[in-house]
Amino acid sequence: MNLGSVIFLLILSSALSLFVGVVAWRRPLAPGSRPFAILMFAVTWWTILYALEWLLPGMEQKLWAARLEYLGIVLVPGAWLLFTLRQAGFNRRVPNLFAAALVLAAILSLLAIATNDWHRLFYIQVQLDTNTPYPMLDIEYGPLFYALIAYTYLLLLAGALLLGWRFIRASGDHRWQAAVVLLSAFPPWIGSFLYLTGVQPLPHLDLTTFGLALTGILNMAALFRFRFLDLVPVARDMVIENLADGIIVLDPLDRVVDANPTARRLLSVTPAAIVGRAVTEVLAARPDLLQQYQQASVPARPDAVAPGSVSLPVIPTFTHEVRLTPLLNMRQQIRGRVLVIHDISERRRLASLYTTLFAMTRTTDLSSLLKLLVEQATNLLDASSGDLYLCQPGSRQLQCLVSYRTEQDFTGLVLPFGEGVAGMVAATAKPLIVNDYPAWEHRAAAYASEHSFRAAMGAPLLWQGQATGVINVMRSADQAGFTDFDVQTLTIFASQAAVVVENARLLDTTQHYASELEQRVSERTAALRAANIKLQELDTMKNEFVSNISHELRTPLANIKLYLRLLETGRAEKQPQYLATLHKESALLQTLIEDLLDLSRLDMKKAPANLATADLNELVQSWVNHRAGLIAERGHRWETDLQPDLPTVNADAHRLIQVLTNLLTNAIYYTPPGGLIQIITRRQVDDDKPWVTLSVRDNGPGISAEEQAAVFGRFFRGAAGRASQRPGTGLGLAICQEIAQIHGGRLTLESSVGHGSTFTFWLPA
Ligand code: ADP
Numbered sequence: 118m119n120l121g122s123v124i125f126l127l128i129l130s131s132a133l134s135l136f137v138g139v140v141a142w143r144r145p146l147a148p149g150s151r152p153f154a155i156l157m158f159a160v161t162w163w164t165i166l167y168a169l170e171w172l173l174p175g176m177e178q179k180l181w182a183a184r185l186e187y188l189g190i191v192l193v194p195g196a197w198l199l200f201t202l203r204q205a206g207f208n209r210r211v212p213n214l215f216a217a218a219l220v221l222a223a224i225l226s227l228l229a230i231a232t233n234d235w236h237r238l239f240y241i242q243v244q245l246d247t248n249t250p251y252p253m254l255d256i257e258y259g260p261l262f263y264a265l266i267a268y269t270y271l272l273l274l275a276g277a278l279l280l281g282w283r284f285i286r287a288s289g290d291h292r293w294q295a296a297v298v299l300l301s302a303f304p305p306w307i308g309s310f311l312y313l314t315g316v317q318p319l320p321h322l323d324l325t326t327f328g329l330a331l332t333g334i335l336n337m338a339a340l341f342r343f344r345f346l347d348l349v350p351v352a353r354d355m356v357i358e359n360l361a362d363g364i365i366v367l368d369p370l371d372r373v374v375d376a377n378p379t380a381r382r383l384l385s386v387t388p389a390a391i392v393g394r395a396v397t398e399v400l401a402a403r404p405d406l407l408q409q410y411q412q413a414s415v416p417a418r419p420d421a422v423a424p425g426s427v428s429l430p431v432i433p434t435f436t437h438e439v440r441l442t443p444l445l446n447m448r449q450q451i452r453g454r455v456l457v458i459h460d461i462s463e464r465r466r467l468a469s470l471y472t473t474l475f476a477m478t479r480t481t482d483l484s485s486l487l488k489l490l491v492e493q494a495t496n497l498l499d500a501s502s503g504d505l506y507l508c509q510p511g512s513r514q515l516q517c518l519v520s521y522r523t524e525q526d527f528t529g530l531v532l533p534f535g536e537g538v539a540g541m542v543a544a545t546a547k548p549l550i551v552n553d554y555p556a557w558e559h560r561a562a563a564y565a566s567e568h569s570f571r572a573a574m575g576a577p578l579l580w581q582g583q584a585t586g587v588i589n590v591m592r593s594a595d596q597a598g599f600t601d602f603d604v605q606t607l608t609i610f611a612s613q614a615a616v617v618v619e620n621a622r623l624l625d626t627t628q629h630y631a632s633e634l635e636q637r638v639s640e641r642t643a644a645l646r647a648a649n650i651k652l653q654e655l656d657t658m659k660n661e662f663v664s665n666i667s668h669e670l671r672t673p674l675a676n677i678k679l680y681l682r683l684l685e686t687g688r689a690e691k692q693p694q695y696l697a698t699l700h701k702e703s704a705l706l707q708t709l710i711e712d713l714l715d716l717s718r719l720d721m722k723k724a725p726a727n728l729a730t731a732d733l734n735e736l737v738q739s740w741v742n743h744r745a746g747l748i749a750e751r752g753h754r755w756e757t758d759l760q761p762d763l764p765t766v767n768a769d770a771h772r773l774i775q776v777l778t779n780l781l782t783n784a785i786y787y788t789p790p791g792g793l794i795q796i797i798t799r800r801q802v803d804d805d806k807p808w809v810t811l812s813v814r815d816n817g818p819g820i821s822a823e824e825q826a827a828v829f830g831r832f833f834r835g836a837a838g839r840a841s842q843r844p845g846t847g848l849g850l851a852i853c854q855e856i857a858q859i860h861g862g863r864l865t866l867e868s869s870v871g872h873g874s875t876f877t878f879w880l881p882a
Contacts, residue, residue, distance in 0.1 A: 120251050123322060124168055130330040131164035137333035149203030153336065156196035160329040162189035167326055170254070176245040179254050184230050191226040191265075193329070194272035195219035201276035204298060205283045222268060229261045246321065253321035270309075277302035294339050301335035304328035363437075363458035366444075369451060371396045383437070383458055396456065406458060409439035436462040466606055469497060474613045483621040484518075490588065490614050491521040497610065498603055500590035501570060506532065506539040507578075507586040515543050515587065523591075524569040537561025539587040542575040546584040548608050550574045552598035554591075574599040576607040578615035585615060665832040666713060669846065673706040705844045712848040716831070719855040725769035733798050733811055733880075734759045736770065740777050741796070748781075752790035758797040764882045766809050772856045773811075776864075779849040780813040780876045787837040788817030788873070800882065807882035808862070816873035825866055829854045853878070 138157030144150045163186050170182040198219070199211060233239040238259040246255035280299040287295035308328030357364055363380030365373055376384075376391045384391070384402050391399055400407040438461045444453040473493045480486045487505055495503035502522040506515040513534040520527040534544040541559055542549050551557045552572045554564075570591035577584040588611050592599065680695045680702070687695060737757060748755045777796075784794050795814040800807065817837065820828055824835045832847040850864070853876075857864045861881050868874035 120171065123171060126327070127164055127168035127171070130327050131161045131168070134158075134164060134330045134333045135161040137330075137337050140337065148206075149200040152196045152199035152203065155192060156200060156329075157333050159189040159192035159196060160326060160333065162186075163193075164326040164330070167323065171251070174252075176243070176254065179245070180243055183254060183256075187227060187230050190269075191223040194269040195223060197276045198272045201279040201302075205279040226265050226268075229265070233259075249321065255321070273302070273305060277306075297335055297339040301332040301339070304331035304335070361460060365391075365396065365399075365456040365458070367396055367454045367456060369453055371454070373399055374453065380458060403437075405435045406437060406439055409435065409437075410441070410456065413439055413441040433461055433465045433468065436460065436465060463602065466497065466602075470606060470610060473497060474610070474617075477614065477617045480617075481621050481624050483618070483625045486617065486621050487519045488521070490618070491519045494588055494590055494607065494610055494614075495521055498574070498590045498599070498607060499592070499596070500574075501593040501596065503588070503590040504539075505586060505588050506543070508543055508584060513544075515539055527563065530563055532561055532563075535559070537564060538573045538575040538589055542577050542587045542589075543584045546577050546579060546582075548574070548576040548604050548611075550599045550604055569593060572596070572598045574604060574607060576604070576611035578611050578618060580615050580619050586618065588614065662831060669709055669832060670706070673702040673709070676702040677706070701844065705846075709846045709848075712846050712852060716848060716852055716855065719852065719859065722859055725772055725856075725859050727769045727771065728767055729770060730765045731768045731770045731773060732763070732765050733773070733809055734763050736773055736777065737796050737798060737811070740774065740781070744778075744781070748785060748794060751785050753785060753788060753792050753794050755794045755796070758795060760798045760800055763798050763800055764807070764809055766860075766880045766882065768860055768880060772860075776853045776856050776878055777811065777813075779853050780878070783849060783876075784813050784815040784817065784874075786841050786843045788815040792816050792873075801879075803879075809880050809882045810877050811880075812875050812877040814873065814875040819870040819872050820866065820868040820874050821870050825868060828866065829864065850876075 134157045138154045138161060141150045141157060142154035166182050166186040166189070170179050170186070173179050173182055202211070229239050239261040240256055241259045242257040244255045245252050277299070280295070280302050284292070284295040284299045305325050305328035308324035308326070312323045312325060357377050360377060360379055363383045364375075364377045365380050366375040368374050373391050373394055373396055376386075376388070381388060381391060383406075384399055386399065386402075396410065397407065400410055438459045440457045440459065442455045442457065443451045444455060445451060477486065477489060477493070480489055491503045491505045494500070502524075503519075504517055504521060504523060504527055505519040506517050508515050509531075515532050515534070517527040517530040517532075517539075532540045534540050537560060538549055538551055538554075540561065550572070551560075551574070554560055554571060554573045571594040572592040573589060574591075575587050575589040578586040578588060588607070590599075590607065677699060680699045684692060684695045684699070737759060741755075741757060745755075781794070781796070788794065793816050795812075797810075797812040797814065799810045799812070801810050802808070818840075820835060820837065827833050828835060829850050830847075831851045833850075834845055834847040838845050838847065854864045857878055857880075862879040865877045865879065866874060867877070
């Protein structure tokens, strides 16, 4: 073998180790990749300088290269040990002291070489051996060199043992991988062995660097063939360590082999206290998990849902779900089981949220709905108390409508926007968490005395972008504060609740309107029914009136016809008598028709036609002056009793004279001759109102109680009327009463049979 081949091999070897080093360096997460890369870089350096040692001609130059080689050599044992430690599964950080010891060993070795000229304890003597085909250094080594060699081989051996240990523990695919990595420990030994025994192609050629390059290549093979430096196992370790699910690995006898931090936290045990124990014993601390573990082998059947029915999610009874998966080896034999404990509290809460919201849509009565809302929100969020506020339309205030399990009943409390959690939530229309309420600057004054809760959370009831109310939940001091998930849950709850509340409100208003409408309709119906009855009465009255008129008209007309015939056929001397009767009957007919016309005119009027200031005393006086003869003619006495300072009235004087005439005519005709007729005016107060009255009193026959009820009726003629032989129409008093009414007054009668009658006409003063 010539020098060229040696140099070529050395360069090839250094290139290989450099390549392996770079590949390893770029996989920082693979176990031991960094120390392995450093090992390879050190070997590269060593090999290159070793090649230089061969190439350079002089002894001094060769020695210079040989010394520089140690910059790489001293790194080899430490890097190898660290690599093998990682490979064997020691994933923790290397203790500082240990790392410092390794670095110190390297520095000491370098110092020993650098200072050799003084102590000569490393190289005792160096010569150039020119007996060989290529001159090479012939070195007599000192004790420090052997110490370094011993140290190096000790660490290489320790590393090899670690790999051996790993190989024994490995199983399946990993076993092959471990075997190759273990194999990679041997080439340096073989290289050194050959060098030391001299069984080699060239004298002085140290094969250790080739061996180390071979170590690198074998590990590369393990890398590509078995992916030992790959991410997967590391990533898997990291994922399992940091998983939110608890993982427990069981051996075939169901004893715990391993448990990740989540599982240990759930069961409150230390790693030492869990490994090797029976799983049932470990799970005893959590009966819910134990029960599920025992049932896990029985596959669950999905709940049957009737077609067409609404399927509500089944609310899980547990907060954690347990799953068991068998671990099979390549021959499908069960080598153990993995128990996964999955936190399902979020799923549980969402299921119960959904069920709650569904139940709410069935409650339409507003006040019980609001109560239900607060109760459900409090339970859903594991809160100790809760309350609900609704915004008062038009004002920036809210009022508490429901107070649930609070120490003090806040129902009716009014808060301005911005005060307390409810006020803040209403003002911003955003949810809010206050986990230290007693120390919160915006706390409500009314709640300040309430120390039963520590954390409070509120979410707005939003309707068309506006906060219509706020739902609050509180937790006591011994409970945990609210989390983001809590606020999300409450927000979803509140957004759905807002819709349900609005629906209930709408229904409430609609029902209110409906009952109001019903009330109005029934009132109107009653009014219409009454009007109808009145109309029927009026109709009957009208029919009676028409038949009365016909009757009243027929009598004088029949008389007129009779006397006209008598006039034609009767005796001539009777003619003046017939003519007198004809005059009387036609006069009666005329009076009757005039009275009827008058009445119908009065019926149609709501107020007197010619209103003017009238003095009743004056009217009476002028009537008496004009008609005194009529009274005297019938042989009556008469008196006037007129109130001095009588207030004037606003009235139709013509109508007042008509009343006076009617009343006095009746008194004159129905009172037997010699009677006393009085005309009295008065100022009176009745029903707290001032009145002016005109009374016509006689001491005639009087009117019986039965007749008094009918005397103002149309066409009514009483006993006195009939007895008087005077042709009357029975319309006089009816006309007087109409006149009184259109003046805002009335006509009253006091009478007793045998003592006379007093008709009083009342006018507002
Ligand atoms: P008329 O006088 O045409 O009958 P009125 O309406 O004026 O019609 O009177 C109705 C009836 O009232 C009379 O028929 C009579 O029986 C009774 N009456 C009216 N005034 C008196 C009176 N001063 N004394 C007794 N009866 C009276």
